[in-house]
Amino acid sequence: MAWFVPGVKDETRIPVDGKLVVTRTRDGGKTVESLSRGLPQEPAYDLVYRHCLEISPDAGHLAFGSTTGSLWVSDNLGDSWETISTHLPPVLCVRFEA
Numbered sequence: 125m126a127w128f129v130p131g132v133k134d135e136t137r138i139p140v141d142g143k144l145v146v147t148r149t150r151d152g153g154k155t156v157e158s159l160s161r162g163l164p165q166e167p168a169y170d171l172v173y174r175h176c177l178e179i180s181p182d183a184g185h186l187a188f189g190s191t192t193g194s195l196w197v198s199d200n201l202g203d204s205w206e207t208i209s210t211h212l213p214p215v216l217c218v219r220f221e222a
């Protein structure tokens with residue numbers, strides 16, 4: 125299983141269609157699901173760097189942070205998200221403590 129947060133190329137630096145989603149694949153990229161429950165929708169300006177989406181060591185939780193200083197967590201592999209903060213500095217990396 126893998127997750128990523130799609131964005132428009134570097135020149136634009138916004139989420140695709142202005143909606144923040146986490147995309148999940150369970151079959152090596154053959155199919156993908158867009159997961160948005162609990163995430164900001166249009167217009168959203170949150171970008172996520174490659175080290176800003178993390179799965180917990182027990183594989184039970186996900187977390188990601190954005191360049192606009194927001195942080196979200198999921199306890200159901202991304203099906204839904206809870207906002208932890210919207211007032212952080214730009215998030216460059218997210219890690220779970222082992």
